[in-house]
Amino acid sequence: xxxxxxxxxxxxxxxxxxxxxxxxxxxxxxxxxxxxxxxxxxxxxxxxxxxxxxxxxxxxxxxxxxxxxxxxxxxxxxxxxxxxxxxxxxxxxxxxxxxxxxxxxxxxxxxxxxxxxxxxxxxxxxxxxxxxxxxxxxxxxxxxxxxxxxxxxxxxxxxxxxxxxxxxxxxxxxxxxxxxxxxxxxxxxxxxxxxxxxxxxxxxxxxxxxxxxxxxxxxxxxxxxxxxxxxxxxxxxxxxxxxxxxxxxxxxxxxxxxxxxxxxxxxxx
Amino acid sequence: xxxxxxxxxxxxxxxxxxxxxxxxxxxxxxxxxxxxxxxxxxxxxxxxxxxxxxxxxxxxxxxxx
Numbered sequence: 634x635x636x637x638x639x640x641x642x643x644x645x646x647x648x649x650x651x652x653x654x655x656x657x658x659x660x661x662x663x664x665x666x667x668x669x670x671x672x673x674x675x676x677x678x679x680x681x682x683x684x685x686x687x688x689x690x691x692x693x694x695x696x697x698x699x700x701x702x703x704x705x706x707x708x709x710x711x712x713x714x715x716x717x718x719x720x721x722x723x724x725x726x727x728x729x730x731x732x733x734x735x736x737x738x739x740x741x742x743x744x745x746x747x748x749x750x751x752x753x754x755x756x757x758x759x760x761x762x763x764x765x766x767x768x769x770x771x772x773x774x775x776x777x778x779x780x781x782x783x784x785x786x787x788x789x790x791x792x793x794x795x796x797x798x799x800x801x802x803x804x805x806x807x808x809x810x811x812x813x814x815x816x817x818x819x820x821x822x823x824x825x826x827x828x829x830x831x832x833x834x835x836x837x838x839x840x841x842x843x844x845x846x847x848x849x850x851x852x853x854x855x856x857x858x859x860x861x862x863x864x865x866x867x868x869x870x871x872x873x874x875x876x877x878x879x880x881x882x883x884x885x886x887x888x889x890x891x892x893x894x895x896x897x898x899x900x901x902x
Numbered sequence: 903x904x905x906x907x908x909x910x911x912x913x914x915x916x917x918x919x920x921x922x923x924x925x926x927x928x929x930x931x932x933x934x935x936x937x938x939x940x941x942x943x944x945x946x947x948x949x950x951x952x953x954x955x956x957x958x959x960x961x962x963x964x965x966x967x
Contacts, residue, residue: 726967727966727967728967813967815967817932820932820967821934821963824934825943825944828934828941829943839966840961840962840963840966842966843964843966856959856961857934857941857959857961860936860961866962867964868964868966869966870964871965876967881967
């Protein structure tokens with residue numbers, strides 16, 4: 634029967650994971666075994682079409698098998714779909730930097746990063762930057778990190794402010810646009826501009842994730858045909874109420890997962 | 903009756919969209935409005951008169967990201 638081992642199709646007579654392991658890595662004692670996205674130490678039976686990944690801990694694999702290993706914990710057939718997707722992330726702060734990293738780890742093939750700003754110290758309480766990035770354009774700092782996380786995706790950047798004038802031109806190649814700005818009027822400019830001028834694009838926006846109110850008030854809603862809004866919808870940043878990593882990351886997770894669902898053709902929240 | 907964010911209102915018909923939004927306390931620079939299932943451009947807010955049977959979905963954005 635035909636199965637995939639480390640991303641390559643192989644004809645095998647093996648009937649279980651232990652048989653595959655015995656045949657390919659008879660001496661390895663530090664092996665991670667993944668069957669169809671699930672890591673296991675059991676001798677599970679295998680059948681045609683299965684995807685088996687065997688990773689020797691502490692060894693750097695050849696480049697051609699590294700990509701297969703990186704996606705081995707994905708649900709099967711997700712990787713093929715996300716690899717073709719074009720997603721823009723507008724705003725690379727607490728939401729956008731974390732969303733971009735989640736999408737890069739998921740293997741979203743084409744990421745378009747848009748932000749006009751540079752990294753400064755007050756960003757570090759929630760945004761995915763480090764001391765060494767201070768003063769760098771967020772687009773450049775994030776791109777460099779994403780390339781270290783997943784070198785198999787393409788990343789384009791625009792270090793500009795999104796305006797009513799440039800909004801429909803900037804995102805012309807992106808099927809899905811993630812709105813991840815900080816300022817509410819910037820959010821509205823992006824959302825209105827895209828909904829008015831690019832009616833085929835889907836937008837996943839964030840609104841209401843400040844403070845330390847309950848995690849469980851943050852959700853995902855489909856507010857318009859092509860507009861999904863994540864957050865609690867009301868808890869804005871204000872004097873006396875800051876923005877901190879935990880709740881911002883919850884909202885970023887909602888946005889990233891809605892984007893993944895849209896890529897996979899699922900429009901329900 | 904006019905449906906606003908799923909709720910039926912009996913005091914919205916007959917005025918302009920911008921007057922209605924201001925009356926309800928919306929900041930016009932921080933919202934997007936879907937009018938009878940289509941996005942309505944900001945420059946139309948002042949001239950669009952709300953009619954009985956219309957449906958509005960108003961999304962307001964708060965700061966933070």
